[in-house]
Amino acid sequence: MPIPDDVTGEEIDGGVRQELQSLPKGLAEDVSRNLVMVARLIDEDPEGAYAYSRIALRLASRVAAVREAAGFAAYANQKYSEALAEFRAARRMTGNVDLWPVMADCERGLGRPEKALDMAGAAEVHKLDKAGQVEMRLVAAGARRDMGQLDAAIVTLQSPELASNSVQPWTARLRYAYADALLAAGREDEAREWFAKAVESDKDGSTDASDRLAELDGVEFVDALVEDEDEVEVEVEVETEAEADDEAEDEIETATDAEADTEDDGEDDDEFDVVEADDDDEAPRG
Numbered sequence: 001m002p003i004p005d006d007v008t009g010e011e012i013d014g015g016v017r018q019e020l021q022s023l024p025k026g027l028a029e030d031v032s033r034n035l036v037m038v039a040r041l042i043d044e045d046p047e048g049a050y051a052y053s054r055i056a057l058r059l060a061s062r063v064a065a066v067r068e069a070a071g072f073a074a075y076a077n078q079k080y081s082e083a084l085a086e087f088r089a090a091r092r093m094t095g096n097v098d099l100w101p102v103m104a105d106c107e108r109g110l111g112r113p114e115k116a117l118d119m120a121g122a123a124e125v126h127k128l129d130k131a132g133q134v135e136m137r138l139v140a141a142g143a144r145r146d147m148g149q150l151d152a153a154i155v156t157l158q159s160p161e162l163a164s165n166s167v168q169p170w171t172a173r174l175r176y177a178y179a180d181a182l183l184a185a186g187r188e189d190e191a192r193e194w195f196a197k198a199v200e201s202d203k204d205g206s207t208d209a210s211d212r213l214a215e216l217d218g219v220e221f222v223d224a225l226v227e228d229e230d231e232v233e234v235e236v237e238v239e240t241e242a243e244a245d246d247e248a249e250d251e252i253e254t255a256t257d258a259e260a261d262t263e264d265d266g267e268d269d270d271e272f273d274v275v276e277a278d279d280d281d282e283a284p285r286g
Contacts, residue, residue, distance in 0.1 A: 117140060
């Protein structure tokens with residue numbers, strides 16, 4: 001697949017670049033450029049990102065960073081079995097537990113929420129950093145909801161991180177998940193409060209909390225594009241009516257002018273006839 005000329009491969013994380021040093025220089029450059037494309041496209045064009053990840057995987061399947069990138073690309077395309085296999089491979093290579101929450105979420109995607117809950121209670125969770133532990137809590141709450149256990153999902157999300165006034169990278173998503181669970185349980189007033197808190201902490205728009213809050217408040221958004229199209233249609237109708245009126249006026253004026261010309265022609269003929277008659281009367285007098 002083509003890669004833009006401005007992608008050099010130097011854009012990748014330093015740790016990944018270090019992993020690629022085990023490869024020949026030319027190959028390392030090709031792999032790194034494909035990994036850059038995966039990162040660039042994964043949110044806006046998951047299918048494109050997946051295609052580039054497969055190329056990188058074919059070139060360097062023994063590099064953990066490549067297996068991890070391939071896993072995330074598959075995950076973005078809801079290829080959960082494939083994603084789980086790649087994450088497991090990356091974890092075997094590095095011994096790192098950072099991928100544990102997303103691996104558990106793959107189990108959810110495969111319809112195995114019980115397995116995800118088992119992973120949420122495993123010893124690996126205690127080795128995660130704070131962000132990883134919050135992510136694991138989100139996955140566990142999602143698994144509870146998959147099983148129809150709404151109250152248990154709400155309790156799972158109740159934590160010091162949720163109650164904290166400090167805004168962290170995970171705060172908006174945690175508050176949003178809590179609000180959504182409350183709403184699903186029919187606790188609308190509480191849900192509105194937490195959607196509002198999610199909006200406060202969601203500076204980069206990572207959730208649609210503002211839309212959910214507006215929906216609860218009864219605010220209805222109108223698509224500006226539809227309004228513009230309606231205005232254009234009205235303008236076209238007005239212009240069409242105006243053109244029709246102009247054409248009708250032109251036809252009336254044309255008809256009036258034609259009648260006037262006809263009357264003028266008739267008067268001229270009468271005068272000509274009179275003159276001729278006078279000439280005939282005067283002829284014998286000569």
